[in-house]
Amino acid sequence: GAESLGAARLFWKVAQKPGMPLYVAQHGKTMLFGLPGNPASVLVNLLVYVRAALDSLQGLDSTQRWQHVPLPSGLKRDAQKTLWLRGVLTPDTEGRPAIRTLGGQASHMLGNLAQADALLRLDPDPESAVTWVSMF
Secondary structure, X not given: OOHHHOOEEEEEOOOEEOOOOOEEEEEOOEEEEEOOOOHHHXXXXXXXXXXXXXXXXXXXXXXXXXXXXXXXXXXXXXXXXEEEEEEEEEEOOOOOEEEEEOOOOOOOOOHHHOOOOEEEEEOOOOOOOOEEEEOO
């Protein structure tokens, strides 16, 4: 693999769903990303990790894409993993950003990828902030 060619592994696997089997290494100034095979897993890792790396290389602050939103009702946290849920941004009754999660969240499901315009991060810690990032 990459390490036998001189790359230094930065991390392997992330406590998240979807997209846990993420491999990141560096060889010199080159970043290497090993993405999982399921479509939603690839999308999450591209939006969260690869995009942040590309922004950093361009001197951009990728945190400006993130915004806090209220947690939609009925969502259950995973005590061990961060959950990434695909959703649609819709303003609440007062015009503030709100998110509606979509059905079919399994990593192999493609149906909601065309509808989604946001990604919701749901951390294991119930006190954590809920955030979204625009997919475009």
